[in-house]
Amino acid sequence: MGKIKIQNELIEFKEKELKVDDLLFWEENPRVYSILRMHTGGEEPTQKEIEDIMIQKCANVKELRSSIKANGGLTHPIFVRKNVVIEGNSRLAAYRLLCRSDKLTWAKIRCNVLPDDISDDLVFALIGSIHINGVTEWTPFEQAGYLFRHLQKSKKPIEAICKECGLTPAKARLYVKVYETMMSNEDTEQSKWSYYFEMLKNKSIPEKNAKIPGLNLIDNLCQKIKNGNIDNASDLRKIAKLASADNKEANEALFAYLQGTESLDTAVAKVSEQDKIKHAINTAEKFREQLKDKEFIIKLMDDNDEFKFEMQKIITRLGKLFTEQ
Template identity: 45%
Template sequence: MNTAQESAKATGETLLIRGVEVPVVTSTIAQKDLRFFVDNPRVYSILRVDGEEPSQADIERKLLEMDHVKTLIQDIKRDGGLTDPVVVRAQSLEVLEGNSRLAAYRGLAKTDPVKWGRMKVRLLPADIDESLIFALLGQYHIKGKKDWAPFEQAGFLYRRSKAHDIDSSKLALEIGLSKRKVEHLIAVYQFMLDNGDPDTSKWSYYDEYLKSSTIRKARLSQQGFDNLVVEKIKSGEIARAVDVRDRLPVICSASKALQKFSTRTYGFEDAHEHAVEAGADSTPYKKLAKFRQWLARPEVESALSHAQGETRKKIHFELDKLAGRIEAVSAKLNPKK
């Protein structure tokens, strides 16, 4: 048992992580001796896109550039110190929770190294299980404060899934999200990596892209569709995430416009315009098409034809009324006939 564990046992202080009472020691440590956590989701996606582990100086520099850290510096300066201690792993002195606060102290120490030389910390055992570390971060940033952006949440879950071979069901229980949500976040993150676009500002584009069932059908039917859409997002031709959500499904719903878009005959704007002209963005058309498709299903036809007694009479009555309305509406749409 190390010194930190012995001290924690003596004081009885613990931190509850995923139902486990982990012994901790609250103390102060020179901030220059603390180390940033290299798997910190706040900077991981920016500093590790090439696969190389960032240096401590790189992490400090990147964090100090972030707006939330600049705000944090002013808050800590006004309060005269930390409200909550940072969470540190003993021996390695990695700051598992509180990397932004460490960066803020480093920034403050540049002008007053004495006042901002030491930080209040909560020491975890050096041999704490890695799964508990990730569960702790999830408790703080996904289930608790929810201050990580979706891209950061997804990157955290992706690495937990890949590096520690944790399935989505277990991740969902750890983090407090649904299994479907966890799988979607990981899938979007994986898609961005596979397509060479780790730009955090594009997260919502790909989130909408993988969320749509209409787009999914086009991805399956049109060869190279993913590459085409990624290219247009990167170039700015698809300018907003809302265009992926609202306009791309319209293109995917119009077969001719989709074909010409997929073969690059039409650009995004032209394809959308032609899809709208074809009625793909028409609510009445969509409802009518959906009803026709439902009525054409073999199981629906079988259910209708096997209806008996009073139910059969009612169905026949509704079909007669429907036939009359169809004939009347068709006459208005085609007055020359």
């Protein structure tokens, strides 16, 4: 008998060796959830389909097989509830792979068997402590998918769920928003996560989308991401720079990029030039305002050599500029 503390509640579990063939893969395993749904056309996958996908698509399964074989078994038991492996699906897949060549040796696997009546909330907290803020973290895409599905299933406020898994509400909201956007765009390729994340983490893009609905900024960017028309996730930062500039020229450059009549770099260069002009004008205006205090400026010229030097340099350079025109 073993014990584990989850959400300040002490849970007892039984330490057993169970038959590998009697155990079931967890259908909601975030590592393969999206791949499985794509493979099955959205239908619930069979256990055979889960096993095949785990072995084919999860690189760590074959690595685990070698490690388990070298150690003669598991160094960390899997967690099981009602014969479903809720933590350790990759290890189960590795055992199934070992069984294909030596069923007798690898027929049984070490398990921590949780009580049948343990709540879904405690299971969520346990898995979150291992894979969201633990030693074997899921990717952000996997974490987001798990959060999204748990929110739908539990109907709890996101703040309550964050307490269970250790994420901040701000990070959890962003993760769920990114995942929802990918789902609505019918693009659940994990490799695209960073693109959607960059698009939504910077407020300038959503704000511009709301301010100028006619741009259809987020919809257009979603299509570009899905179709592979954005080379790198870092390009979304350039687009965010375009979106953050609040002037006519920047909006026109952004529209031209979305329509495909200008490259992203060309559009950004135009905005950068406008930023330089705007900064120069603002600096000149502030300097002109300071010069209005005639007595203060004369006193500085008389008493402060550094200021006097800078002013003389400015006068000289301005003189040259007007002479060259």
